[in-house]
Structures are given as structure tokens and as C-alpha cells.
Amino acid sequence: MDVGYLVNRVEKHLQTIDPNQLAIKLETEESWTYGELNAWSNKYANSLKRMGVKKGDRVGILLYNNLAYFALYFAIAKLGAIAVRINFRLESEELEYILNDSGCKVLCFDATLSKKMDVIRTSIPVKEYVCLPKNDQPVPDWSKNWEVLRQGDATFAYRSDIDKSDPVMLMYTSGTTGRPKGALWTHENTLWFSSMQALKWGFDSNTVGMTTGPLYHVGALEDIALAALLSGGTVIITKSGNFDIGRVLSVIEHEKVTDCFLFPFMIYEMLNLPEISSFHLDHLQRIYSGGDPITSWAIDQLKELFPHIGLVQVYGLTEGTPIATSLDPEDAESKGYTAGKPMPFTKIKIVDNENKVQGFDTIGEICVKGPAVATEYWQKPEETETTFINGWCHTGDLGYIDQDGYLKISGKKKDMIRSGGENIYPVEVEDVLIRYDGIQDVAVVGIPDPKYIESVCAIIVPKSDIALTEAEILDFIKGKLASYKKPRKIVFMDELPRTASGKVQKFRLRELYR
Structure with a gap:
């Protein structure tokens, strides 16, 4: 089974989901059903195939948040190729390194990023460029128009040679050597991680999950969004840039969002809004947050203003399971200073510098093991060997497990x-x-x-x-x-x-x- 399963279930030979069910929506605007999402991903896949994309080829995605991002990601997965999701905030020199390191054959990019690409075109291996027009920004003469993707056949001949252990995504994370490392995710990693979340939080077809981050992050696509699609639910995407918590809350209210990921600073902005009590967030069941602990005043104020909303604090990293531990809402008051307990099918241990397992309340390096741990760093055998040891990901973060089994983050070993x-x-x-x-x-x-x-x-x-x-x-x-x-x-x-x-x-x- 491959990642394409999340959307091709609408087809007659597999149909386990209603093609007319709403799949994804850009805030309160454009939306696609599961049938439309599958059809668009088929069109894109057939078009990429005509460009020569084969199994194992890398296809770069340098786009802002939009519906096409999902279609392109699933198209690449269906071909057995590897999606390289790139941070659109990077400058040309940083983009040059990633495109060279990954060896991208095709790059799909937003027209507003043309200048960044033009200055490095002669020094990267990209063979085909596909540009998504935006406003008055023209498509450069060295790139194909996005229309070539839209013109593909909506019927796709699925590959039978895609194995669950085949790579599907390459995500670059900042490295301690000064150059980012590409964490390689397989189809199996992705499907397991989606299943772990759906199982943990009981996602189903009534789930409306909202992502507030950029889709090049696992915290926006793999966290919540793919789990909601696996469950037959709906994903709401926020627009890129000019983050406004008032606008986000309006979308949550209008779209009856049930599950939403907000980073700590977003929660603080939310609680400091003078008009916060005027928002009707009756459908919102859970707010997920990670990256940093939530301050106690915010936990208390959120509970006071919206007692029905559960705050789920999470810990993880791209290569070592994006949500490796989570703190259940009912534990927020007594264990709010911790990152909770391991997710389903996930193990956590604390080791010293000699890799010896530490007891309770003893600080050491946090290690994670489970089916959502990445397989390796792309073309970096030495870093792979020191990070992924016997199935365990050595995170570089410091912490300890308390007497009740809760993980407490103590610091950043790598000075992140x-x-x-x-x-x-x-x-x-x-x-x-x-x-x-x-x-x-x-x-x-x-x-x-x-x-x-x-x-x-x-x-x-x-x-x-x-x-x-x-x-x-x-x-x-x-x-x-x-x-x-x-x-x-x-x-x-x-x-x-x-x-x-x-x-x-x-x-x-x-x-x-x-």
C-alpha cells in the first residue's frame, strides 16, 4: 500500500469513501472533494510522467499553501517518485544547495519566486520547471506554465511496483554542520504516522482539521492533515504569509473546525485578542501545539475562556516522528510542564553519552523508536549512522522521564x-x-x-x-x-x-x- 491510497479510495474498485465528501479547502474559499482531489492528482501524475519523471526521481515543490500543493504531493507519490518539499522563505544560495543535494529533476514553483530561481538555474540539475502563475507575475520563458499539469489525463494507471519501504518524501532540516540534512520518509512512515494520530484522537469523517503552518513543514501536512484525510475527514488550509490570528479564528468559526494546530506564539496572540470572547468556537474540540512548552497562564486562560477545548501539547522532530509524545488535555493542569507520553506504537528512552539507558528523573539524550522514524539522511551516511542506531533516532534533545512516565524536555543539545x-x-x-x-x-x-x-x-x-x-x-x-x-x-x-x-x-x- 502506498500514500496514493489516501485519495484513490474514491475509485470504483476501491471505493471506501464518498467522492463527494469535502476533502480540502483554502480557508473559506476554494475547495475540492475527494473525487476532485484524486482526479487532479491523477492529471498531475500523468503530466509529470510525460516529462520523464520515473520511480525514485526527485520532484521539488516550492509553493505557497494552496490546494494544488496536495494534488502535486499525491501525484508524486502515485508515480513512486520523491517529493522534495522546500521552504519558500529560503534565499537563492540556500535553495541551490537543496536542489543540488537532492538532485531534483523537476521543480514546481510559484511565479513570485522566479527571481530566486533564475540566478541559480545554471548551477542546479533541474531539467524541467513548472511555474504556477500568480497575480500579475508572468511565467518566465525558461519554465512551463502550470497549465501543462492541469492538462493530464484524469485516469491514472497505478504502479504495482511501489513498496511500502520506498521513499516518498525528502524533508530538509537544519544541520549542525551548517548545511541542512534531508530526512527520507517512506510510504510506510507516512501511513503509520497518519494512523497513529487517527487512533490516538479518534479521527473520523466528521473531523475538520485545520493546518496553520506552511505545507513544506511536517507540522502542517503530516501533522493532522494527512491523518484527517486517512479518516475521510476534511482539511482546512490557511494562506501563506501575513498571519493574523483573528482571521484564523474566523475561519475556525465559519468552517466548524474540530482540530487545529497552533504554535505557542499563535495561542498567545489568540488569548491577547481584545475581542476573543466574541468568537464562537463551539465545534473546536482540540488545539494541538508544539515546539515549545505553553506557559501556565496561557493554559489557565484557555481553560477559563473555552473549557470545552482540549489543549494537546506535543513533542517530536521531522526525522524522529513529528509527534512522538503528546500530553492529553486532562493532564495539562498537573503535567503541563511536560511533553506527555509516547504516541501509539512509539517508544521513548533517555541515554547518556555512552548510550546507556537512564532511569527516571535523570537527564540525557531523548531517543525515539517507532514506525514513523525516518529511514536515513539523504546521501549522508555518517550522519545517518550517528543518528539512527538500531531503529532508534537519537534526537540531540535533552530531557528526562519522570516517575509517572511523562517526558520533560530539558534543553537543546545541538543549540537549536x-x-x-x-x-x-x-x-x-x-x-x-x-x-x-x-x-x-x-x-x-x-x-x-x-x-x-x-x-x-x-x-x-x-x-x-x-x-x-x-x-x-x-x-x-x-x-x-x-x-x-x-x-x-x-x-x-x-x-x-x-x-x-x-x-x-x-x-x-x-x-x-x-
Whole structure:
């Protein structure tokens, strides 16, 4: 069984779902039934096949949130190809690395991103470009128009050679080496993860799940959305950019959303809305949140304002099961400081530096095992060998399991910065900054941010006799880093604090510039 099963169940030889059931909708606007979603994915699959896409080929998706994103993802799955879902916020240099590393044969992109692609076309392996027109932005002459995908045959000849262990998706995560790593997901990973969620929360055809993040994230497609489709429910997609919690709540109210994923900063904005009590959220059963713990005041206020809504706090990572643990709503008051217990079919253990399992209340590295753990990092055998050991994913996060079996996150072993739902590794930013001629040394840390939980702080040591300014640093990194990775604070120092072995003491920097 492959991922295409989620939508081809509407066909007569398989029909276990009503083709007229609403499948996906873009906020309160355009929508597709399951029959339409399946037909569009068939059209796209046949068109990609005509372009030469074969089993195992990589197809890049560089799009904003829309219905076509789902059709394209399922089309790639039906061909036995691999969907490379790319962050549209990245700059050309970052996109160049991912497209080269993955070896994408075809790239499907939004017209507003044409300039980013045009400057790197001669240095990437992409053979065919397909552009989705947007507003007045023209389709470049070096790309096919999206219309070529729409013109495919709506009847698809399914492959019989797709195995559950075949890869279906390649998701790039920030790496400690300064370059992102591609976590490889199989059809089996995806179907298991969808099933785990549906089982845990009792999804069915009445489920209306809403995703508020960008679809290039597992937190927006694999979390909630695919589980809702597996259950015959409906997925509501939010538009990309200009996030507005008032608009999101209006959509939840209008579409009678039952399950919604909101990052912590979104929940805080929601609770701080002066008109929050005017929204009728009677159908909303659960709010899921992850990435950072929810503060106690927010838990209490949410319960006071909307006692019928259950808050589900989750922990996970792209390569090690996006939702590996979850905290049930009834435990939020007594165990709200934890990430809950393992999901169905998932195991958690804590190990020390020698990989010895630790007892209760002892901090160590969090390891995850289960059918939704990724198989490997794309073309990175050394990183694969150190992260995936005997079926366990070594997350790099620190934590402990308490006496009641609840996981408590203690820190970030890899110094990851979590800002507005995005993962940022300091070395990515440091590698760009150190290129500037006037910089002798640099360290990047995360500092508290009232809105985004954390933001990037760059501590810079200028070369002797050079007077650097914040403005020239920010001007230098334009076009080299996605906007969310750029420092919100820049500090100049004479030297960085280091250990006897020469390692930067980042904990001291975090204490200084909190």
C-alpha cells in the first residue's frame, strides 16, 4: 500500500469513501472533494510522467499553501517518485544547495519566486520547471506554465511496483554542520504516522482539521492533515504569509473546525485578542501545539475562556516522528510542564553519552523508536549512522522521564533556536556572518522573544581597528539567509568566552544577552 491510497479510495474498485465528501479547502474559499482531489492528482501524475519523471526521481515543490500543493504531493507519490518539499522563505544560495543535494529533476514553483530561481538555474540539475502563475507575475520563458499539469489525463494507471519501504518524501532540516540534512520518509512512515494520530484522537469523517503552518513543514501536512484525510475527514488550509490570528479564528468559526494546530506564539496572540470572547468556537474540540512548552497562564486562560477545548501539547522532530509524545488535555493542569507520553506504537528512552539507558528523573539524550522514524539522511551516511542506531533516532534533545512516565524536555543539545515555529541552527547563521571581511569571530545564540519564543542574537568580534555597524552587517546578509534566520539583535565584543579546549561558552552568552 502506498500514500496514493489516501485519495484513490474514491475509485470504483476501491471505493471506501464518498467522492463527494469535502476533502480540502483554502480557508473559506476554494475547495475540492475527494473525487476532485484524486482526479487532479491523477492529471498531475500523468503530466509529470510525460516529462520523464520515473520511480525514485526527485520532484521539488516550492509553493505557497494552496490546494494544488496536495494534488502535486499525491501525484508524486502515485508515480513512486520523491517529493522534495522546500521552504519558500529560503534565499537563492540556500535553495541551490537543496536542489543540488537532492538532485531534483523537476521543480514546481510559484511565479513570485522566479527571481530566486533564475540566478541559480545554471548551477542546479533541474531539467524541467513548472511555474504556477500568480497575480500579475508572468511565467518566465525558461519554465512551463502550470497549465501543462492541469492538462493530464484524469485516469491514472497505478504502479504495482511501489513498496511500502520506498521513499516518498525528502524533508530538509537544519544541520549542525551548517548545511541542512534531508530526512527520507517512506510510504510506510507516512501511513503509520497518519494512523497513529487517527487512533490516538479518534479521527473520523466528521473531523475538520485545520493546518496553520506552511505545507513544506511536517507540522502542517503530516501533522493532522494527512491523518484527517486517512479518516475521510476534511482539511482546512490557511494562506501563506501575513498571519493574523483573528482571521484564523474566523475561519475556525465559519468552517466548524474540530482540530487545529497552533504554535505557542499563535495561542498567545489568540488569548491577547481584545475581542476573543466574541468568537464562537463551539465545534473546536482540540488545539494541538508544539515546539515549545505553553506557559501556565496561557493554559489557565484557555481553560477559563473555552473549557470545552482540549489543549494537546506535543513533542517530536521531522526525522524522529513529528509527534512522538503528546500530553492529553486532562493532564495539562498537573503535567503541563511536560511533553506527555509516547504516541501509539512509539517508544521513548533517555541515554547518556555512552548510550546507556537512564532511569527516571535523570537527564540525557531523548531517543525515539517507532514506525514513523525516518529511514536515513539523504546521501549522508555518517550522519545517518550517528543518528539512527538500531531503529532508534537519537534526537540531540535533552530531557528526562519522570516517575509517572511523562517526558520533560530539558534543553537543546545541538543549540537549536526555535523561532516562530521554525528551527534555526546557529552554525547556519555563523557560517554566513564569518564571511564578512570585518568579522574576526562570531557566535549565534537564541534569546527570549515575547512573540516568537526565541529570536536570533549574533555576538560579533570585529577585526582589530575596524568599526562595524549593525546596518552594514544586516546589509551583507541580504539574499544569503531567510528572513526568519536573520539576527534581531547584534552585539559587538572584544572576544568570545571560551573553554580551555577553545569551545565557545554559549551558555554564558545567553545569560549575558537574555
